Amino acid sequence: MTVTPGYLLALGDDALIAAQRLGEWAAAAPEMEEDIALANIALDQLGAARLLLSYAAEELTAAGRTAADVAASAPPAVTELTEDTLAYLRDDREYRNCLLVELPNGDFAVTIAKLLFLSAYQLPLYAALSGCADERLAAIGAKARKESAYHLDHAALWTVRLGDGTEESHRRMQAAVDQVWPYTHELFAPEPEAPVDPAGLRAAFLGAVEPVLAEATLRRPDDGWAPAGGRTGVHTEHLSYLLAEMQVLHRAHPGARW
Amino acid sequence: MSAAPAAVDAARRAVAAVVDPEIRVLTIEELGILRDVTEEPGTGRIVVTITPTYTGCPAMDVIRTDVRAALAAAGHPDAEVRTVYAPAWTTDWISESGRAKLTAAGIAPPARAATSGPAGRGGPVPLTLGARCPRCGSPETEQLSRFGSTACKALWRCRACAEPFDHLKAL
Numbered sequence: 001m002t003v004t005p006g007y008l009l010a011l012g013d014d015a016l017i018a019a020q021r022l023g024e025w026a027a028a029a030p031e032m033e034e035d036i037a038l039a040n041i042a043l044d045q046l047g048a049a050r051l052l053l054s055y056a057a058e059e060l061t062a063a064g065r066t067a068a069d070v071a072a073s074a075p076p077a078v079t080e081l082t083e084d085t086l087a088y089l090r091d092d093r094e095y096r097n098c099l100l101v102e103l104p105n106g107d108f109a110v111t112i113a114k115l116l117f118l119s120a121y122q123l124p125l126y127a128a129l130s131g132c133a134d135e136r137l138a139a140i141g142a143k144a145r146k147e148s149a150y151h152l153d154h155a156a157l158w159t160v161r162l163g164d165g166t167e168e169s170h171r172r173m174q175a176a177v178d179q180v181w182p183y184t185h186e187l188f189a190p191e192p193e194a195p196v197d198p199a200g201l202r203a204a205f206l207g208a209v210e211p212v213l214a215e216a217t218l219r220r221p222d223d224g225w226a227p228a229g230g231r232t233g234v235h236t237e238h239l240s241y242l243l244a245e246m247q248v249l250h251r252a253h254p255g256a257r258w
Numbered sequence: 259m260s261a262a263p264a265a266v267d268a269a270r271r272a273v274a275a276v277v278d279p280e281i282r283v284l285t286i287e288e289l290g291i292l293r294d295v296t297e298e299p300g301t302g303r304i305v306v307t308i309t310p311t312y313t314g315c316p317a318m319d320v321i322r323t324d325v326r327a328a329l330a331a332a333g334h335p336d337a338e339v340r341t342v343y344a345p346a347w348t349t350d351w352i353s354e355s356g357r358a359k360l361t362a363a364g365i366a367p368p369a370r371a372a373t374s375g376p377a378g379r380g381g382p383v384p385l386t387l388g389a390r391c392p393r394c395g396s397p398e399t400e401q402l403s404r405f406g407s408t409a410c411k412a413l414w415r416c417r418a419c420a421e422p423f424d425h426l427k428a429l
Binding site: 033036037040041043044045046047048050051135138139140142143144146147150153154157 | 310312313314315316342343344345346347402403404405406407409413427429
């Protein structure tokens with residue numbers, strides 16, 4: 001088992017991009033309680049992202065890499081490689097997040113489907129990491145798994161409420177599940193050298209998701225089309241727009257503080 | 259050089275009195291996020307170890323600043339504050355006096371978490387155990403929102419006295 005910077009980037013980028021997408025609901029969610037809920041979940045994701053990206057930045061620095069090596073468009077004045085370098089100065093091709101998290105929020109049902117699938121993947125992932133040999137990663141896993149359990153429960157409640165709700169909410173929740181399902185396959189692409197091989201997580205993922213879909217009277221989509229590429233930096237066009245919004249202030253005003 | 263044990267005790271008392279910035283009725287010791295106050299061998303410098311309630315807790319920077327200020331006032335301007343993540347914080351670390359103060363402030367304390375084993379790595383996280391109304395004491399309460407004003411709280415309402423209240427989520 002080896003903890004590579006690339007592995008830490010994949011996990012950290014998943015959390016960071018998920019946080020940014022969820023944050024888009026702030027002041028725009030269907031009800032105030034949900035506004036607060038999605039912002040809180042975004043905050044948890046951001047917390048995990050900071051721990052993982054800080055770890056990645058330290059490992060990259062120790063390996064002799066500079067800001068320019070990981071963020072080609074970083075201004076020459078930036079030499080230090082930190083969590084901020086990784087978050088604010090990398091371009092889309094340098095991000096390693098899965099496609100699932102960068103997909104647009106869509107309607108509320110799509111957001112919930114994305115959250116259900118993401119948390120059903122992150123919960124067994126963090127749980128397995130909490131027992132891995134790398135102490136620092138194990139500590140992050142032990143911390144984040146408790147938060148993921150709460151996210152999964154929240155997404156499951158909404159999935160059932162919408163799926164087993166009105167005709168219209170059922171139709172939209174099913175459409176959301178159908179639309180997002182293909183993007184879940186990328187999460188489980190085998191990586192035998194990783195601290196936790198993602199391929200081994202799919203059983204736990206299905207064990208969490210399938211009963212929720214059944215209770216929600218939703219059809220579990222067939223496996224078929226499996227778009228991928230995020231882990232190697234080949235993203236959908238949506239990521240560029242997300243990064244533009246997330247990075248504009250930092251790029252326009254390097255080192256800005258308030 | 260080494261600080262006298264009495265000096266470490268005084269430093270510990272100063273840090274233990276720092277108030278949590280988001281739940282201002284509790285000290286960080288009562289909340290269970292203050293893990294250790296020690297003296298660094300050799301330098302005699304005070305080292306404080308804290309742990310966040312939630313990974314994204316935005317109060318951590320303020321807490322670090324407040325701890326440093328308290329120690330500077332107690333004669334330790336060079337103190338260091340370290341943040342650790344393992345073992346992960348659990349609401350079971352909130353002290354008895356902390357739970358009483360929460361109730362007095364209108365915040366229902368958390369149910370005892372089932373995950374309070376050695377590293378908090380026990381079974382699944384218990385989610386919505388009942389909360390007793392901190393105002394009238396009635397157990398007839400319901401959850402309004404699973405998330406509340408801070409990462410560690412949910413919003414509940416009492417069906418007996420009709421008052422809404424914050425409930426610290428068991429973690």
